[in-house]
Structures are given as C-alpha cells and as structure tokens.
Amino acid sequence: MSEIQTLVERQAAGRHARLRAKRSLHSAIGDSGRDPIQLLRENSAGRVEALIPLRYGRMSVSPFTFFRGSAILQAHDLSGTAHSGITFPVCGDAHLMNFGGFATPERQLIFDLNDFDEVATGPWEWDVKRLAASFAIAGEHMGISRGSIEDIVSTAVHEYRDRMNSYASCSALELWHEIVTFERMIEAAATSEGRRLINRAMEKAAGRTHDSMLAKMAVLHDGRWTIQDAPPALFHPTGPNSLLGKNRKWSDTDEWKGKLTHAFDGYLQTLSSERRELLGQFELHDIAFKVVGVGSVGTFCLVMLFVDSLGKPLFLQVKEARPSVISRYFKGNGPAHQGERVVSGQRLLQAASDSFLGWTTGPAGRQFYFRQLRDMKISAEVERMSSTILQGYARICGWGLARAHAKASGKAVEIAAYLGNGNRFADALTQYALAYAVQNHKDYDAFIRACRSGKLEARSDEDMAADFRV
Structure with missing residues (x-):
C-alpha cells in the first residue's frame, strides 16, 4: 500500500496545482475550432440507423436539448483547456438534467447524479464546467436575464466550493456514508416555495414504482x-x-x-x-x-x-x-x-x-x-422553474456534485485547497459558462442548418409515430 500523506502535505499539493492551472484560466472555453457536424456523425456511428434521425430530432428542439445530446463537442473543447492535474473517475456528463431523485435499497429518497454513460477518468473541472454551462444555456432558453444567469451559475460553483471545503474535514468513512436526502434538501432550502416543490417531488416519487x-x-x-x-x-x-x-x-x-x-x-x-x-x-x-x-x-x-x-x-x-x-x-x-x-463509476460516484x-x-x-427502469426516480422540471427556484436547484446540484467528487476521488482536501475560499474559480466558471453558451448556440445553428439542408435527417417523435398509424 502507498504511504498516506499528511493533511498539511495534501493541502500543499492542492495549492501547488494552481501553478499548473491558474484558477483564472478556467474561463477559456478551449478548442472550438472543429466541425460539430462531423463529430456528431462520428458519435452516431454504430447506433440503430433508423433511430439516428430521432436523436437529431430531439436535439433540434432547442439549444438546451442540443447541448444535452452533444457531450462529445464539449469534451473535445475541454481537451484544449488547462486543468489542475487532479483526476479520477468523473461523471463526464454532469449537466443539470443528469441529477435527480431515486430510492436507495433501503427505500430512502435521495438526490444524486443519475446518468453515468460517459463516466471515465478525467479532470474534475470538466464536470463542474459541464454543470455550469448547462445552467447558462438553460437560463437563456428560459428567457432569464444575463445578470440572473450569472448569479445562478455562480451559486452552483460557490456551493461546490463550500461543500468541498466542508468535505475536506470529513474522514474517508464519513464521505463514503454521506447522502443528500430530500429531508436535508428541505432544511437547506432558502425559500418556502423551494420547500414546497421538494415536498411535491417526494410525493411524486412515491408513486413512481x-x-x-x-x-x-x-x-x-x-x-x-x-x-x-x-x-x-x-x-x-x-x-x-x-x-x-x-x-x-x-x-x-x-x-x-x-x-x-x-x-x-x-x-x-x-x-x-x-x-x-x-x-x-x-x-x-x-x-x-x-x-x-x-x-x-x-x-x-x-x-x-x-x-x-x-x-x-x-x-x-x-x-x-x-x-x-x-x-x-x-x-x-x-x-x-x-x-x-x-x-x-456509478458505484463509486453515487451515495x-x-x-x-x-x-x-x-x-x-x-x-x-x-x-x-424506474424506482421512485424523478427529474427536475427545469423549464417550469422561476429564476429563484433555478438558483436553488443550482445550489443543490453544486452540493451533489461536490459530494460525488469527494467520495470518488478521496481528494477533497486537495480540491478544496486548490479552490481556496475566494471567488476566483467561481468568477472564471461564470465567464466560461456564458462564453460556452455562445459557442453552443453557434453549434446549434450549424446543426439546424445541416438538418434543413439535408446533410442530417432530423425527425420528431410525432413524425415517426405517424409512420405506424393506420
């Protein structure tokens, strides 16, 4: 077994990682000089041929649904960015719709990451950036003002930082047993409307069996x-x-x-x-x-x-x-x-x-x-949220991602030391999220042009269902 470092050594390693990647560098969106259509085609290779148009049809609904279906583009772009060098199995697709509620084997309703198709060893920053970008893109889609979007993204990243600082003082077993229950979410909710929505979600989950x-x-x-x-x-x-x-x-x-x-x-x-x-x-x-x-x-x-x-x-x-x-x-x-x-990856990251x-x-x-397939599983109805509720949801997602990373990595001390107590990382991520929302819109526009010109075929669920009606 390898020798365990002291707390002081681990904190020093986290601060030293800033020399590899200054926190301000995280505002860069990376290598976006690529053909989004070609990458999407490559990502579609090997899928059921008749269903690829449906994939593109679901992606074409909005820039946000496009973002959800195009993880390959952001992964490509992030490969050209600086990172701290702290790596471990990350979710890989930690956008805001890949969090939700579900029942533990003991029938306790918890909130956590719930999709791990893209899980792989990578920089933890990539997960935080995908989460931050998803809030900026969803906020624009919902017509929320730029100032409010900045607050929402900043809230998610600050919560991630604060929770990671808290987890840095937890033992390995404490992190392994940490669970974000809906009862804890109610206690942490900042508004009565937020508490009411969480209670309603619990009632809905009870019927999804x-x-x-x-x-x-x-x-x-x-x-x-x-x-x-x-x-x-x-x-x-x-x-x-x-x-x-x-x-x-x-x-x-x-x-x-x-x-x-x-x-x-x-x-x-x-x-x-x-x-x-x-x-x-x-x-x-x-x-x-x-x-x-x-x-x-x-x-x-x-x-x-x-x-x-x-x-x-x-x-x-x-x-x-x-x-x-x-x-x-x-x-x-x-x-x-x-x-x-x-x-x-799922067993490692989930509570x-x-x-x-x-x-x-x-x-x-x-x-x-x-x-x-279903075991009290529920997802957030983001498009129905006000900016205030979306900000509360951002806080919960930041908490959930920090918990997952702290458990999976065993490096909460190092990540917390890298982040520090200030606003540099959150400010950089807010800039990143807004800039990536612009890039996502450019990619979405190119995608829609490809669909309209016939380079790609996009069909809706309704269109395809009509093929089977007599």
Whole structure:
C-alpha cells in the first residue's frame, strides 16, 4: 500500500496545482475550432440507423436539448483547456438534467447524479464546467436575464466550493456514508416555495414504482404480461413495429433469445449472491426495445419485464455502454469492458446505487449494463422553474456534485485547497459558462442548418409515430 500523506502535505499539493492551472484560466472555453457536424456523425456511428434521425430530432428542439445530446463537442473543447492535474473517475456528463431523485435499497429518497454513460477518468473541472454551462444555456432558453444567469451559475460553483471545503474535514468513512436526502434538501432550502416543490417531488416519487408502471406499459393475457408497443419510443425487437432493420438477425427470435439468455447469465455473475437469489424469484414475461433520453437515442436499450409469484413486477433496463467521450479526449485508466466502466463509476460516484446494477456482453459483442427502469426516480422540471427556484436547484446540484467528487476521488482536501475560499474559480466558471453558451448556440445553428439542408435527417417523435398509424 502507498504511504498516506499528511493533511498539511495534501493541502500543499492542492495549492501547488494552481501553478499548473491558474484558477483564472478556467474561463477559456478551449478548442472550438472543429466541425460539430462531423463529430456528431462520428458519435452516431454504430447506433440503430433508423433511430439516428430521432436523436437529431430531439436535439433540434432547442439549444438546451442540443447541448444535452452533444457531450462529445464539449469534451473535445475541454481537451484544449488547462486543468489542475487532479483526476479520477468523473461523471463526464454532469449537466443539470443528469441529477435527480431515486430510492436507495433501503427505500430512502435521495438526490444524486443519475446518468453515468460517459463516466471515465478525467479532470474534475470538466464536470463542474459541464454543470455550469448547462445552467447558462438553460437560463437563456428560459428567457432569464444575463445578470440572473450569472448569479445562478455562480451559486452552483460557490456551493461546490463550500461543500468541498466542508468535505475536506470529513474522514474517508464519513464521505463514503454521506447522502443528500430530500429531508436535508428541505432544511437547506432558502425559500418556502423551494420547500414546497421538494415536498411535491417526494410525493411524486412515491408513486413512481414498478407497480404503477405495469398497467401503463403492459397488458395481461392468459396469465402473462406483454409490453405494449408505442413506436418509435417502445417496440418489440422482433415485432412488426421494429426499427432495428432486417440485417441485424433480430428477426430470428429463437437465436436472439438464446444469445440474450447467455448475456443474462453473464450479468448475473456480476451481482452479489443475494441479488442473484432475489432475481431467481422472478420469471421473465417480456422484452422490448426502449428509446431513452436525448444523447442515448439510437443506442441499444431493452426493457425486461419480470413478475414474481404474487404477480408483482420488476422492470430492468438493459442499456448499451459505448466508449465514453471523456476517454476519447483524456487518456486514463479504467475497465476495458464499457458496461463495467459505467457500473464501477456509478458505484463509486453515487451515495447509494441500484440493487440490480451489473453488466454483460450481448449479441454482436455489444456491451451493456443493467439497472432498474424506474424506482421512485424523478427529474427536475427545469423549464417550469422561476429564476429563484433555478438558483436553488443550482445550489443543490453544486452540493451533489461536490459530494460525488469527494467520495470518488478521496481528494477533497486537495480540491478544496486548490479552490481556496475566494471567488476566483467561481468568477472564471461564470465567464466560461456564458462564453460556452455562445459557442453552443453557434453549434446549434450549424446543426439546424445541416438538418434543413439535408446533410442530417432530423425527425420528431410525432413524425415517426405517424409512420405506424393506420
């Protein structure tokens, strides 16, 4: 084992990192001299061909949805910026919509990062910059004034700094057990409206269970549940509404199910023995393909519906894990299996992770990870927020990201020492966020021109759903 440094040595290392990257340098947006259309095409390679237009259609809704789906662009740009040299597995896509509430295995509702498709070893600053930029871009989309946007971004970064300073005095076990519960969020809320919204979110989460989803997604026939097709977002891989194409051998049901059985057995081996015993009490009733999110559209994603002896359901999501955009632009160590990369990163960064989190290799060598589809999971309705509420949400996200980084890195002392107690980092990040919002708008405009000229095909959910109506 390596020798543990003293607190004084760790603080000195954090301050010394300022020589590598002055905090004022974080205002630079980086290397934006690239073709955004070419990078998006490269990022779409290997996805389900018929769903790529839907990916672009969802991205085309606004500059904010474009930002959500174009993590590769910001990762490219950040590769040309200075960083402190303090690296560890970071989220890689820590924008404001990738935080939310969900239940721990002990049924406690917590707030945390909830998407880890891009997790990889990288500079912690990249996560903070993606979060800061997302608030600036969302604020502009919502028509919030520039001054208020500056306050919102600054709030997120200051909260990150303050929480990291607090975590720097915590022991390793204290950090490992730190959880941001909704009750703590209520205590920390600055306004009565904020407390009311958090209470409402808790009530909403209580109703988002496997049971509530069953009647909405499936029908019972002769004692077995079947998921109902709702193309393009949900369809059976081998059914008449499939968008997977004729040349992918998905039409051979027996061959496909055989390969999936092998993949599922591989997944079970990544679970602890008691989780395998628990899954053994369920029977598989149906499998469907599900289109999720914005950036993930076109990747392979399945929903597996299991039912126990009392007729109670369990929905598992089987999601394709592709190479991280972070690892494309920052070389670091990590698992070779992409599904294991996602699972390991999620377990490290989250305060408490899904009981059924695991990974496997599926048909055609694609790599996947498993998790529950819905377990009291809720996301913020950002577009309905006032600037005051958005600022409160920024504070919670800054807190959540600091907690995740402190736990995952074991370097809260170093990061806190690098940040210091002043405003230099927050001021630089506020400048960065505003400048990157401008760059994002330029990229969005180029993207829309490409869609209108036919270089890219973009179709909405409504347009594609009309293809299946009789």
